[in-house]
Amino acid sequence: MEQEIYLERQGPIARIVLNRPAKRNAMTAAMWRAIPALCAEIAEDPEALVVVLTGAGGKAFSAGADIAEFPEVYETPESTRAYNEAVEAAQEAIVALDRPTIAAISGACVGGGCGLALASDFRFATEDARFAIPPATLGLAYSFNATRRLVGKVGPSRAKDMLFSGRLIAADEALRIGLVDRVVPAGALDQTVAAYAERLASVSQYTIRTMMRMVDAITLGADEPTPELAEAWAASFTGTDFAEGYRAFMEKRAPVFRWR
Structure with missing residues (x-):
């Protein structure tokens, strides 16, 4: 059985791959719980300078949490708390990484998947990418930290629009409102992300990590x-x-910078 989520290295670039393409990379509880350990592995690797978060199959980044698990994970107050803490811990682990993170987004980027993308430093998307945050259609609320990051990217009115309506947002609108940083043709995503990641890996890592801390503090x-x-x-x-x-x-x- 293939791993639902895994880490791979391509030179100085570490890739966290969501690997359930048949389910549009919907996140299981086990996948949420795996992310902090993968981030810890990256943090301990001095040669991993840039992190790319991506979905396998090229058809979806992530359709969000796997709703098929909801009867189980939300069965009791205790299971609800444990599951919500796992989701929050996964997103915060991405945020806490001390090196640049890029979400490479194709197809659906919905709900908790959008939360993972928002936790990344950059979001590069294909022209066919679609974004939505649909808790209102399920009677749920988005977490405070994910909402704060959304407001920081698109502003309060647009954040309310996304959260209240749950509507799908096309890639061109996502770029216009600041939800994503770059939109490219579907066939160019991997190359564009790799080229940018390699550029980040080639510059001063002291500068990057210092400025990351400074920007985060200002934010x-x-x-x-x-x-x-x-x-x-x-x-x-x-x-x-x-x-x-x-x-x-x-x-x-x-x-030639030599980060250690």
């Missing part, structure tokens, strides 16, 4: 840097990456 409402962020900013000017970067510029060559 969460910080008005000034923490002492740790201030120290990281100051340390960049005495670091080996900066020395290599400006020497490479002066020597008219590509810099």
Whole structure:
């Protein structure tokens, strides 16, 4: 039996693959619970510099939580709490990764699948991708953290539209409202994502990880840097990456950064 979710490496790029194409990569409870461990494995690998989250089969990123499991996972208050905590932990594990994450989206990106995409730093989608957050059609509520990320991407009015109506949003509208960062032809998604991931892997990882922390702090409402962020900013000017970067510029060559 094939794994429903797995991790693979392609050079400096780690790929988390949702692998239930016959079910449009709908997320089982076991898949939600597997994601934190996969993220921990990535976090412990110094050679994995960029993370791509994708759905197998090319027809769907993820149709969301597997509703066939709902009678079981929502059977009791205890099972409900455990399942919701597993979903939240999976999304927060993606957010907590200290390296860039790219959701490569084709086809359906719905409900909890959209939550996984929102947890990523970037969302690249195909022209045939479709997005929806349909809890209102089921009598449910979206989680606070996923809702906060949605509002941060599309603004409060558009977030309310998506959450209240549960309507499908086409890729061109998703791009226009800021839900996704780039839309490409279906056959170009893998190449586009790989090229961008390789570019991110080639630049200073010190810069990326410091700026990731800084942007996240600003997004969460910080008005000034923490002492740790201030120290990281100051340390960049005495670091080996900066020395290599400006020497490479002066020597008219590509810099070779050595993250460890």
